Amino acid sequence: MLAIDVQDLTKTYRVYRKREGLRASIAGLFRRTYNEVHAVAGVSFQIEQGEMVAFLGPNGAGKTTTLKLLSGLIYPTSGSATVLGYVPWQRENAYRRRFSLVMGQKNQLWWDLPAQESFRLHKEIYRIETEAFRRRLDELTDLLEVRKLIGQPVRELSLGERMRMELIAALLHSPEVLLLDEPTIGLDVVSQRKVQEFLKYYQAQRKITVILTSHYMKDVEALCRRAIIINEGEIKHDGSLAQIVDRFSTHKIIALQFADPVIPADLDRFGTVFDVEAPRAKLRVPRNRIPEILTALLSRYAMEDVSVHDRPLEEVIAEMFTSVREPIPSANGSAAPTGDQLLTTND
16 A cells, blocks of 8 residues: 655745846846756655655755655645645644654754653644553663653753654654654764664564665665665656666676785786785676676686675765766666766755
């Protein structure tokens, strides 16, 4: 059953273009020039109930704008969307009680008050029964290991502790859809892992629908099987993480361990040599030449170990956003959009 259904969703902003100089500023009071920014340009996708989907893209791609549309914070220019059968921008109270939005760069907790006071406020806003509130709060504080911190003012907490409190506040009313906008931004490795482990466990137990945006590919690889990649407001890929590498990576990595402690001087004839630490080295080679190059390497040099790997996911995605590509056939045989230059504006 569909939890989220988005069809040709578009959001366009008119942005005032101010010219330099006093005379131009005065003229701008009477006659203004505007640019149109297509933050979201005809986006369509569907997400089943219980799915956890990564929503990826560079800064300015339209990720946050899409989440704001799905949460009803802003109105679309055109197109349609339903979440749990509701139209988000109609802002019905029944819908508000069934989803949560967590933004890593925005706080929903009162800064100078202990988190427990904000939790009590959420209890009243969402009309949570006292017994259910206590049970959920105990469960979430235990899972996120912050029980001893809920009486401490939020401003005194570390960034990782604050983010865990934000997650508790978002989940107290047991939402069926959770929209996460970069929940681990700025967190240290330990805090990132705790948030990852919690989200993975909670989603598996409650079967809630989750959309996750993140610039940390380890978050994505740890939590999601499916990824939607958006750039310049348009969807460039919708499928499994493995398909991203298969579709957009033209090279693979061959890891070599030579029997001789000296790395051969002519190794670069087979590909791009990097990460050299004798007797080990790695080669970046075209995917379609792997059998040919492996045969040549094994016949020419004495090896102790050879392995072939796909390039790291973050490397492939970064390449998508920084280079112009020819249209690549999609899974249904039609031409997929090109990975154009990334924008420098914010989402």
